[in-house]
Amino acid sequence: MGAKIRFFRGINYLWVINRTVVMTPEITFPSLLDIRTAHARIQPMIHRTPILTSSAIDRIAGCEIYFKCENFQKVGAFKARGAANAVLKLSSQQQSRGVATHSSGNHAAALARAASAAGINSYIVMPSTAPEIKKKAVESYGGQIIFCEPTLEARQHTLEEVVSDTGATFIPPYDHLDVIEGQATCALEIWEEGLSLEALVAPVGGGGLLGGTALTTHSLVPTCKVYGAEPEGADDAYRSFQANQLIPMANPKTIADGLLTSLGNLNWAIISRYVADILTANDAEIIAAMRLVYERMKIVIEPSCAVPLAVVLKYPECFIGKKVGIILSGGNVDLGKLPF
């Protein structure tokens, strides 16, 4: 592995801060063996989540859908996989200094929990304006919160300070090979069920889950088409796909609050190679799909999680009559603010 990788793995917090770093083709993505090894590594820290079906939704969609329920995952989201893998792959010297990230979402909770489970410290940089419920989640998993002003600059600066003071390793939420490798274990569990899917749909925000899903599926069942599902109001992956180059997201606006982030560099490198297409849905379509899951499947999902079903219903030309896998990414929703 070349200099870029050393840079990424070494002082990797700069990777996200300095977005001008250019990807080169010399990067080695996790292999199927790497993903299988990661799965064995994180096994004690995660749930093997169930795959559910709904004959009512199948009738509506005109296809046979298999829902991989990561809303039942530890911390309520697939993020538990990537965070656990990244923490467990650190050297014992690195582990002794802890891990750090800036996030107020599922990654923060997942990293705090993975660190606690591994018996190490975690430092979570959060804007002082973060909702009380998110702070409590991180604290309940044993994470140490460092508050900052609610600006990108303050967040990055505070993270740099924390890393410099503690020697902790920065684990970014998606633009990191160990995180992607961890998220790739979700599709591995799907394929281990022997379902002979013809299409597999995952939501795309930063691209950790979609990237990992594409890597696993390309290795195991290259004939299966992997689709990214994205909100119209945060469609950087869609536009990047159309333009054949990474276009960062500016001013995203969607109810799917887990998908507001821009696609990562590593993630784009994988997605541009191995994903069949990016399909988008608007907020009304996302809410309708979300409601359908609550009503027919009786499970709790967050809005971001409903985007794959929304696109499966919206683009029958891609899915009708097929066996389709959908990754339900998470269930951490503010129950007081459900959109119905």
Added chain:
Amino acid sequence: MGAKIRFFRGINYLWVINRTVVMTPEITFPSLLDIRTAHARIQPMIHRTPILTSSAIDRIAGCEIYFKCENFQKVGAFKARGAANAVLKLSSQQQSRGVATHSSGNHAAALARAASAAGINSYIVMPSTAPEIKKKAVESYGGQIIFCEPTLEARQHTLEEVVSDTGATFIPPYDHLDVIEGQATCALEIWEEGLSLEALVAPVGGGGLLGGTALTTHSLVPTCKVYGAEPEGADDAYRSFQANQLIPMANPKTIADGLLTSLGNLNWAIISRYVADILTANDAEIIAAMRLVYERMKIVIEPSCAVPLAVVLKYPECFIGKKVGIILSGGNVDLGKLPF
């Protein structure tokens, strides 16, 4: 079986209309063999629902809870079991004339669906004021709705007319041995998992589920205590239990809308013999338990379904340190009116 039973099975719609009929000890309750036979009978029409656990809720409750998820059952509630059993036990002559009931709740949908699956007609008497969503549910399962004025008299009169016009068999929602036998198959599935539970808690409204649960458990594991969980605002089972005689409910008021009904005669006969105790919770406690299930288990349940967890949290003296089964009875909730 004596005259009372013939009366019940024959023109059984009179049973509910004429509440002065007195139970006699000559009634033979379904045996374990009957319940096993019912389970085999309804198998093609129902789901074998999963049993879920939550380490977070276990920590809060101080006991080991196994949740039997009938919210994932066909039509979203355990009612699918009793309705299927009652329909399938009819003679082919009875079946050819269809089935009838008055209900706007889960039993109506369950009976319509069971009838459709058996290829027979179902006539559902509903108040003209019933919510649109309930009408649609019955129609979507192929039930024929007959509207009546929203009074008890109109409902009973309309049902009598329907039965007299069509020759359909009235299948009441709970006060019926075949219905109870069907609901008893839920506990059978729990015990087949070999969980060595020390307590099993089911909600109680009319008493079909609790009665069936008590019958199965008494036959299989008589050392396991079966508890009924009831809202304070509809506590006829609790008061009946205290008074050692059936006291009908007057003016019930609770968020647990599936438990507003008065305990049935047959149901009381079973419950008074085989249930250890009836525990009650108020609406605030029910809502808190409901929220806990949404947040920690990521599943959708209706308020009635949260009453067992509410009492397990409220009465630690009965449950702490034990292996406890909870039947989550259903998930048909108006998502626009969630109490949080």
